[in-house]
Amino acid sequence: MALPTHASTLERVWHYTYLVICGLIFLFLIAPILIVIPLSFNAEPYFTFTEKMLKLDPTGYSSRWYDLLLTFGMNAPDAPRDGSWWADAWSNAAWIGAAKNSVIIGFFSTLLATVLGTIAALGLSRPEMPYRRAIMAILISPMIVPIIITATGLFFFYSATGLANSYVGIIMAHATLGIPFVIITVTATLVGFDHSLTRAAANLGANPTTTFFKITMPLILPGVISGALFAFVTSFDEVVVVLFVAAHDQQTIPRQMWNGIREQISPAILSVATILVIISILLLTTVELLRRRSERLRGISPG
């Protein structure tokens, strides 16, 4: 990207303009995500920087909104913070309850999506798979079809089959939404997979199960884990299906946020947002490390 020495003045000017434009676009991408972090420590119930915050005055900052996340919905939020206070928070606080639901739903739907998706990806990446393209298109379609259509269909279908208002129903729906990600990441890993390794294993006397767990699995594991993380994030961030098919007391974090944004918007939402941003930074780092590991395993050297 370095400018050649023979570049004309006009080209120089354009080159630096171009870099500034790129910088602004990167700012556009990242600033909205980072801006919520300082704002969530606002001492006042505003969505903007107060004068005290701009002067970096410590009294302008507080963790009261994080505290509210714990106390909101508790029986006795003002009691002294001993063991029983924490027990109260654990069982009654609205956000903690939502987090528990989100984790339970996310965990099981991820498990379902990853197991089924990985097995299917193994089949789909075989050249002899019949109707490969059509089946692949159907399996990826939950990612493409607008979520409102899926949610509407599930609402009708679940009310007819009695799956509405149940955890099983939500978990199955979220697994369906996560499956395309698992299939895409695992088939991508399998593209560079050297099949002579499995043949060698078979040649040395390993049965297909042993071959899978000893040879295939370790090599495609990075792809499987990335797919699982994608599936988990999809479930953890999903609100429309939950709104349509879940019972009123089945709150999840995104649903609680959705209600919060529509009704009593307070900086408490920003503190949830901050926590979610930190989680996504951790997930991104994990996926990036996995990708590098996968490239190293497959012998693609990074630059």
Add this chain to the structure above:
Amino acid sequence: MADATYTGPLGADAPAGKLTTADGKPLKAALNAAQSKARWRAFFLVAPLFLFVLFTFVAPIGQLLYRSVHNPGFTTHTDLSTKVQTPIMVDLRAWFDANPRGTEPDEAAYAALASDLVVLRELKAPGSVGTRINYERSGARSMFTKAARRAEKLEPPFKEAMLDLDEDWADPELWSAMRGASSAYTLNFYYAAVDRTVGIDGSVTQVDAKRQVYVTLFQRTLFLSLLITFLCFVLAYPIAHLLATLPLRYSNLLMIFVLLPFWTSLLVRTTSWMVLLQSQGVVNDALVGTGVLADENRIQMMYNQTGTIVAMVHILLPFMVLPLYSVMRPINPSYVRAARSLGATSWTAFRRIYFPQTVPGIGAGALLVFILAVGYYITPALVGGADGQLISNLIAFHMQKSLNWSLAAALASILLGGVLILYWLYDRLVGIDNLKLG
């Protein structure tokens, strides 16, 4: 295939001129058997997931399509607690069958209506039946509940008795709506979804201008999606180019700026934009604080189309950058250098040499962004206000507020049709195998 060995044509026990395996099977048959076994093995690996998706995705979509053409609100009553189904409006439907469209409702018709209303009252169903007619002729619900309350006391002649209750029972539009609803299978909801209605004489006509909502909304959805796709392209192209031309060490670092939004919750990103764009928000405060804007002239950037556009461009931008990047990365820089050395200006070299090579990436990214934008729901619902709503929001409105589920299903089916065409196009042009995530 593994056990196929070459024994012929000189193999000891092989018939002359034929290839066989060690155990004497013809090679062709053995190969076919092995291939068929491999096909079945691949199929059985995919089968569990395929069945799962059929159950949790294809069946619900099927149910949605069925709902869009099937509404038994005027023909069958289902008791909510016992699930017992009772045919309703039997007499009136028989009258509709016996008399062609356009027949003036006579005494027999009113008698049939009155006797059906008595049945409705016993089933406690006038409300739901009235609601079904109300979709096509407003005010019908209250007429049904009112008439059903007095149905038992009605005396012949029924026509006068009914008209005494409410003049509107003679309204030809009402009778037309009832005739339309007398069959559970109907295309009426599709007509309604494109601002058409079945007139009194059975012809399909456009509804009057002030009731036309859906076509306008479909047009707005298309227009906004195109605009968002274009803006995404304009913003994504320079940074994808920068990322593709930098050494991998730096571009991997900068890629975080693209991937972090991609991994961040949709609700978080929408919330951030609400924080930024509010009239008391960060952007307005910054403009006022720096003196660009007077305090009373704060710009309304949210709860309108601007809010929807800005937030959606931000959310969909990574879907444009990633395909562009994967197409730009392998482009050989020596082509552009060759063009320059042959005398092309940098603009010509870009326009004639570089840009054409990136067109596949533009196509892939634009199609993906457009497909995702057309069906967007959450962001417009939160920051769109009144004029930033898309078709998905109206589907949600009919599902949750107006409870006209058949109309919601019809709108959703039309949207689904459009998306599936685009998806098919994407698969043909780009191939879903090439979909990349990060």
